[in-house]
């Protein structure tokens with residue numbers, strides 16, 4: 001090969017190599033504005049993802065994508081007048097923080113205040129929907145509370161220390177995120193006589209409570225409080241939960257409450273640090289991030305059971321622990 005031809009040949013190889021690199025520099029597209037994605041192998045050093053992948057095999061293949069706020073919810077919001085801009089606040093009347101209760105039935109009374117703009121918890125009998133309060137015992141799935149005047153009962157609460165978290169919710173289970181909306185207390189059940197023969201649950205294998213139960217008293221799974229500090233960064237899992245059927249399974253919302261932690265791209269109120277991220281994964285798959293404190297909607301669910309894991313992590317992707325509450329996995333059932 002003559003030197004000139006060799007030169008052209010080398011230039012051709014160089015150009016071709018540059019072209020090969022180009023695709024890596026282009027954003028792959030999709031709804032990535034708010035969510036950078038990373039693979040499991042980058043974020044999960046414990047090898048846990050192998051187990052999670054295995055446990056997800058019972059679900060058929062699915063390709064989830066983040067979609068904008070569903071039109072149905074946009075319309076419901078418009079029909080509610082000013083309620084969406086309300087800033088409801090809650091206070092515990094009973095039990096009070098630090099209380100000792102000598103019964104396995106724990107009465108919960110809440111006082112609603114703040115700038116309500118017509119917001120009132122109430123179930124519409126025709127639609128079965130309405131504004132309600134999410135009530136969370138320890139780190140169990142929330143229970144919906146519609147009748148504030150009557151109060152709420154947690155039944156079969158085990159002896160020991162517990163936490164209760166509450167916040168107001170819209171009919172479609174999206175939480176209000178204003179200051180004072182979220183409250184958390186700690187209480188102790190002593191000699192309550194709870195039924196210890198009921199099945200216990202672990203954080204990794206939650207038994208779901210009945211999402212469709214309308215009663216204002218709920219039998220709780222045995223659990224006790226984590227070593228949680230309410231002055232430290234705290235992620236409270238809210239949705240998804242329970243069963244999703246038909247049209248409700250089209251777009252499934254992930255929603256949570258954040259205390260003492262600002263997200264990296266967030267516009268959260270009065271939060272001193274914006275160093276945190278919420279990491280989520282479905283069926284042990286690819287980990288994704290939520291960097292603005294808003295709900296997201298995922299579409300493309302396959303029929304069957306799914307697990308959703310929600311974690312509060314720092315800028316390096318390390319879990320920010322707070323009594324075990326900042327990493328929560330729940331199971332849902334989709335029937336389309």
Ligand SMILES: [Cu+2]
Nearest residue numbers: 144169172173
């Ligand atoms: Cu709800």
